[in-house]
Amino acid sequence: MQSETQFIARYAETDQMGIVHHSNYPIWFEAGRTDFLKKSGMANSKIEELGILLPLSHIDCNFKSPARYEDEIVVKTTIRKMTCARIEFEYEIVKDKDGTLIAIGSTSHAWTDKSLKPLNIEKKLPELWCILKKAMG
Template identity: 50%
Template sequence: MYTSKTEIVVRYAETDQMGIVHHSNYPIWYEAARTDFIKSIGMSYSDIEKSGFMLPLLELKSCYKGAAKYEDELIVTTKIKQISFTRITFYYEVYNKNSNILINYGETMHAWTNKELRPLNMKKHAPDIYDLMAKLM
């Protein structure tokens, strides 16, 4: 199973009054990591969109196991958890780079749609994109 790694350095603006990363930043990091994942397999999100396909979010899960603080160096790992002709689910783990401690994990489920956000079968409409992602499982 292919896994990509994205490095994040916690910015001051991402912390709350307690000095830890606010929970709302993790989905933003998931998006950055998902974008890196797609780029690392030889295409970009914008290439997918230019081809007429979108990946709107259907579901987001996030579990907090620890805390990150200002200037912590983090690694977000990303892999495909599940793929079907109409949906794809990405799985993420966020680690403190220095201690290698897992501080968060989560997943996002997306629908394959056209530009009008109508669901479609990617195996039928873009078998090259579907097959590339399916073989990474």
């Protein structure tokens, strides 16, 4: 499954050159990831209510072309890899108007409890495990 999250680049996200500042891309990845989870069938807020967290362990972003103020943006999110202890997401950020590739990236996360102790998501929440396995295709 691929989730698409759409929004417009805001003025506050740009730098003096009118280009979206690089510090916004992790925020856009997070927006794509939370939307992906919700569209898959279990919102991140529900996962957290159940005492499960997804702390970030790695982020990677490669910039291809600039995004500018008022560009209509699409964040395409997929699961790259998942084990019972970790999950990796991939992101492709494009301009909605013409599909111009803006950036590609990925994030890696651990499944933990609220004290950040690693856990086996397949055993702890089999419903979520099945939802995400199905979303992987």
